[in-house]
Amino acid sequence: MFASINKIKNTLKSMLILGCAVTALTVGEIATAQENQPNVVVIFVDDMGYGDLGTYGHPTIRTPNLNQMATEGMKWTNFYSPANVCSPSRAGLMTGRLPIRSGMQGDGEGLRVLFPFSAGGLPATEKTIAEVLKDKGYATAAVGKWHLGHLPQFLPTSQGFDSYFGIPYSNDMNQVQELTKAGYPDTFFEEPDIRKWNVPLMRDEKIVERPADQTTITKRYTEEAVKFINQKKDGPFFLYLAHNLPHVPLFASNDFLGTSDAGFYGDVIEEIDWSVGQVLGALKDNDLDDNTLVVFTSDNGPWLMFKHHGGTAGLLKDGKGTTYEGGMRVPGIFHWPGKIKPGVIHDIGSAMDILPTVAAMTNSDLPDDRIYDGVDLSPVLFEGKEGGHETIFYYRRHELMAVRYGDFKAHFMTESSYRDDNEYAVHATPYLYNLMVDPSEKYNIAADHPDVIAAIRDIATKHKASVRPVENQFNKVVDFDF
């Protein structure tokens, strides 16, 4: 195994202090170590929309740290979450595979995510980013929301992470009925009271607080993340920081409550932005920023049903739960000073690409007995080349609703979830949009492009044939509450 770059740096420093000749390590050895063992930080937020950050066009939410991260790094404008709701999206991120391949996708009229009464979770046969990096000697930590199974065999500590600190599922679960009966959804979340949601806060496999004090949760996740970076500064490390917010119910610490120009939701995003600044600051303080890939993205689009407590997808159509762009196109920012050439990228990317990219960066072999839907983004990130995806598949539960192929997107079915006009429709002739000129999916151009529709139908047929039936994890429940 290569010595980590920071161990090498520290060795060099002490050699210089002792007046030794620096001959033990060649420049090439240092470069190889840096090349193969960079630190990796993935910051994953919950239900934040494409339009919720200053750098993605929000007019009143201030996000100076994310704006700076985007300016110094690479901002993707065609970046997708693996799915339009929480658990499937996280399965896609962690495995580099569409969640339908791991059974982490709703089925029929069944549940669309895991719940406190779920008995399923991400199968052990799946290889997570943490397991890929663990094989290379990385220290690994998960901080925040997990939502890939809360039973011991599914927790982060069983999926390649050395440690875990967080709420194992969504922050609106374990509702305390007598406290939450005031109305749903209009007044449900208006007055934040942590006692309304009896969610557990866990350290590794143990519950350490219940209900979790959500008012300080973003702050405490941040402190935990910074502590991990400071402790593991000799690297290499993988930090997965998955905020429970801005998923409803909203909470913010006293330092941020009532401080933004964009209401409660703005307060929450601005605290997350502060958190990003703390993490990037910790990397810089430890002289690690030029040897660390940091990725910031969201698990799905904004939960529009909750109005001003949900975010915005900006100019994109609809939000969480749907297969319109607002449901799955999210901010995607990659940061690695000196390695990633700053810019705004229109190539198509996905959070499923993080695993193959990290595997390529670390010379890791992936299992060859499965299909990976993510692709290695290294050519785009590090070499200034074109790359990313030609196709994006949009699922709602087990159904392939839409397919993007290059500039075009065909909707075979549409359903505007979580809205008053929640109508499911199958289209004999798919709706077709050119997303490069019509990101809001307003102008159906199907009649002009039968050839494109035929090509996309062919892609969809081949894709469906590649999906092998597996056991569904969301339909497995236990008859008691966690």
Ligand code: MG
């Ligand atoms: Mg979510």
